[in-house]
Amino acid sequence: MKTNLTPIRFPTDLLTELGKYVGDGNRSKFIIDATRKELHRLKQSKAIRNVAGIFNEKDYPELKTSEDSSNWVRKMREESEARRRDLFGE
Structure with a gap:
C-alpha cells in the first residue's frame, strides 16, 4: 500500500x-x-440519513409500525426458509 x-x-x-x-x-x-x-462509521451514518423515510406508510402500509415491520421481516424469513427447504430439502 x-x-x-x-x-x-x-x-x-x-x-x-x-x-x-x-x-x-x-x-x-x-x-x-x-x-x-x-x-466507516461516518459513511454508514450518512447512508442511513440518506435513506431515512424511504419506506413511507402510503407506499408500504405493511411497515407502518415497528410491530408491522417485525411481522413483515418474520414473514420474509419464513418464506425464504420455505424456499430453501423446497430447493435443498431438509
Missing part, C-alpha cells in the same frame, strides 16, 4: 496518553486503524 508522510498536530497530553497505551512504535498503525473505523 502506498503511503504519504503527513504531519499532524496533536495535543501533547493526547500524544502522551497514546504512547502510554499503544507504544511509540505502534502510534501510526493505531491512528490509521482508528481513522478507518471512524470513516
Whole structure:
C-alpha cells in the first residue's frame, strides 16, 4: 500500500496518553486503524440519513409500525426458509 508522510498536530497530553497505551512504535498503525473505523462509521451514518423515510406508510402500509415491520421481516424469513427447504430439502 502506498503511503504519504503527513504531519499532524496533536495535543501533547493526547500524544502522551497514546504512547502510554499503544507504544511509540505502534502510534501510526493505531491512528490509521482508528481513522478507518471512524470513516466507516461516518459513511454508514450518512447512508442511513440518506435513506431515512424511504419506506413511507402510503407506499408500504405493511411497515407502518415497528410491530408491522417485525411481522413483515418474520414473514420474509419464513418464506425464504420455505424456499430453501423446497430447493435443498431438509
